[in-house]
Amino acid sequence: MRALLRRTGRNQRPLRTRGPGANYRSSAYLPLLPWQVRERQFRWTRLGRRGLDPDEVQTFLERVAGDLAAVHDALRESRLETARIKEALRRWQSEQAQRGQAARR
Known part of the structure; x- marks a missing residue:
């Protein structure tokens, strides 16, 4: 299943981090799970340079970063x-203790 998700490119939509509605996420958006981060593989670029595709x-x-910001915001709240x-x-x-003392008098 993980390999299928990786191959199909699901869950790779960029997160809006600026502008109106930046914190809005549709029900179709699925936050990254730890295993997705650990197992993420990038395509090697074939555009004359060696290495990963920078984009x-x-x-x-x-x-x-967006998912981490959301987690930190939720934790703060x-x-x-x-x-x-x-x-x-x-x-x-304190109110209950004061009422109890007043009732005893």
């Missing part, structure tokens, strides 16, 4: 949400 490598690197929830829980616990 293909750059497109892939932009996609990896998750950490902010966790901090908000913890603070709300602390406030609630």
Whole structure:
């Protein structure tokens, strides 16, 4: 299956990283998985130079960078949400403790 994906060129669409709607991803977009990055192979250029096709490598690197940016954004949002929830829980616990002390008096 992995070789088929590699041969057909699926999941190799460039990611928009600038401009309006840069963070939008259609339902057809599938983020890169670790095995796709590890096993990615590039075509050798036959245009007189030896080595990899620079455009293909750059497109892939932009996609990896976009996926990493999305992961870091999601992680940041998750950490902010966790901090908000913890603070709300602390406030609630303090209120409950104060109500319990007032009821005992």
